[in-house]
Amino acid sequence: xxxAGLQKLTLVDYPGKLACTVFLAxxxxxxxxxxxxxxxxxxxIEKGFKMTKKDFFDFLKFRTNLLDGVVICGGEPTLNKDxxxxxxxxxxxxxxxxxxxxxxxxxxxxxxxxxxLIDYVAMDIKAPKQKYKEATGSKIDIKQIQKSxxxxxxxxxxxxxxxxxxxxxxxxxxxxxIVRWIGPxxxxxxxxxxxxxxxxxxxxxxxxxxxxxxLFDIKKVISPFFEICDxx
Numbered sequence: 191x192x193x194a195g196l197q198k199l200t201l202v203d204y205p206g207k208l209a210c211t212v213f214l215a216x217x218x219x220x221x222x223x224x225x226x227x228x229x230x231x232x233x234x235i236e237k238g239f240k241m242t243k244k245d246f247f248d249f250l251k252f253r254t255n256l257l258d259g260v261v262i263c264g265g266e267p268t269l270n271k272d273x274x275x276x277x278x279x280x281x282x283x284x285x286x287x288x289x290x291x292x293x294x295x296x297x298x299x300x301x302x303x304x305x306x307l308i309d310y311v312a313m314d315i316k317a318p319k320q321k322y323k324e325a326t327g328s329k330i331d332i333k334q335i336q337k338s339x340x341x342x343x344x345x346x347x348x349x350x351x352x353x354x355x356x357x358x359x360x361x362x363x364x365x366x367x368i369v370r371w372i373g374p375x376x377x378x379x380x381x382x383x384x385x386x387x388x389x390x391x392x393x394x395x396x397x398x399x400x401x402x403x404x405l406f407d408i409k410k411v412i413s414p415f416f417e418i419c420d421x422x
Contacts, residue, residue, distance in 0.1 A: 191270045192216065193241040194229055196249065200261065204288045204310065205350075207258040212246060214273075217265040219292055220327035221316065222391030223356045225384055229265040243276075250283055259286035259309070268295035277307040288312065293338035294330070303347045311342055311349045317360060318367035325359060327390070339372055350377035352422075355400045357383060365408050373415030380405050381422045 195213035197203075203211050215238070217230040228234045250260070260280050267273055268291055277287055288310040291299060302308045317325035319332050342349040351372055353365065365380065372378070383399045405421045413419040 191243075191272050191276065192235060193243065193246055194235060194238055194265070196241055196246065198249070198253075199257075203261045203263075204259045204286070207286060207288075208256070209259040209261050209286075209288070210249070210253065210257055211261040211263060214262065214264045214267045214270060216269050217292075218269060218294055218328065219266065219316075219330075220390060221325060222327050222389065223354075223359065223383065223394040223397075224390045225387040226265070227388055227390050230390065247279065247283075250280065250285065254283065257285065259288060261288045261290065263290035266292050266294065268298040273298065274302060274305065274307055277302060278305075281307060286310070290314075291338070292316070292326075293335045296334055296337035296341055299338055300341050303341065308347060311347055313338060313342060313349065313351055315339075315351050315353050315368055315372060317353075318364050319371060321359075321364065325356070343375055345376070348376075350379060350418075351375055352379040352381055354381045354383055355405060356394070357397050357400055362404075362408050362411075365412060369412045369415050373412075375416055377418040378412070378416045379420055379422050380409060 192215040193212060194215035197211040200209050200211050203209060213229055215229050215235040224230055228238045267289060280287055286309045289308045290312045293313045316322060322330045322332055353368060382405065385397055385399050389395045402421065409419055409421055
């Protein structure tokens with residue numbers, strides 16, 4: 191496990207909670223529009239920031255009673271076999287845990303839920319099934335993604351699905367196709383693409399994000415399929 195970043199305070203990443211966000215390096219996707227290449231590409235991980243587990247847990251120790259939770263994201267955190275041990279140690283310190291995942295490792299997600307090591311899961315739905323390879327830059331076993339969707343919809347843990355709207359890659363019909371696939375469900379969020387940042391494929395670096403009005407128009411169409419649906 192490589193701890194490649196720490197945001198000491200976030201008011202938005204864990205809904206309703208004061209939290210910190212810890213970034214674990216390494217990912218099995220190569221989403222061309224990803225704006226965290228330093229957490230994904232091996233050559234950038236090697237040269238990038240690294241934090242020891244001791245320093246991380248010392249930080250949590252001094253934030254006891256100040257923070258409610260820890261957001262674990264990446265990269266893709268579930269690639270780490272020692273993630274359950276990591277979560278267990280965080281939980282013993284009294285923190286809630288939110289996991290951000292691409293859903294490619296359903297067995298890890300299932301085990302974390304069954305062992306009560308996570309309290310909230312945010313799963314990225316990258317694209318409709320037929321566009322997953324294009325959206326992730328990888329050969330994906332869509333059956334694994336489906337398993338993760340089904341596990342979350344069992345309702346044993348609080349969860350949300352979310353999709354980042356990538357101009358030139360996803361449009362309104364793609365979102366409707368996603369909703370037909372995953373709905374009905376508890377929560378679904380459309381996230382605006384953050385332009386003007388380094389991306390794995392430089393062609394996406396200078397793409398302007400979708401207009402908020404466009405995203406809210408899509409929200410009006412898909413909202414009936416979810417208990418909570420919104421734009422971020």
